[in-house]
Amino acid sequence: QLQLQESGPGLVKPSEALSLTCTVSGGSITNSGYYWGWIRQPPGKGLEWIGTISYSGSTYYNPSLKSRVTISEDTSKNQFSLKLSSVTAADTAVYYCARLRPQWPEDWGQGTLVTVSS
């Protein structure tokens, strides 16, 4: 059974970079037919797509975040990662990683809360 687990710091200082990793078990991130992505949800608010990486390593980013986002993969560890630079309080959110079909998230991680605060 596929499992996704987010990991990374829960507290990031303003202007610094947020880095999260999603570890996938029960399936390979290089399996064609699936893409992998990040979605976030500010406390008490709705969902926002951040970006996607394909099984071949192609990336797609939300235009509103594109200048600050990098998604990468480590196929040897079956992981993919998110880096969001120059964070502000507005980036405080629960960050989810997900397996995509490829245009909708089919399986989700449990999410990890990242707070931006000094």
Place this chain on the structure above:
Amino acid sequence: EIVMTQSPATLSVSPGERATLSCRASQSISSNLAWYQQKPGQAPRLLIYGASTRATGTPARFSGSGSGTEFTLTISSLQSEDFAVYYCQQYNDWFLWTFGQGTKVEIK
């Protein structure tokens, strides 16, 4: 950017009753719409994709309909486990997804 508008923001329904949730797109998205259910403290769960296709494990009491700009999620007979927040998501533009703001289904 395609804007998704869900209504109502909150829907109060008694167990066993029918619930009808609406989602409107700011431009036509064909049938490129998914629905998710989210319970407190949990990740969203995919219910419907392609506007009307139930995802694996989605109970038959959930049904989706619509195309173009108007979409509906219907829960035919609400069970206690169905009280949650529901989101729609359009994926008409390749990786330019947007979500609605959510409809909370609460116990009346």
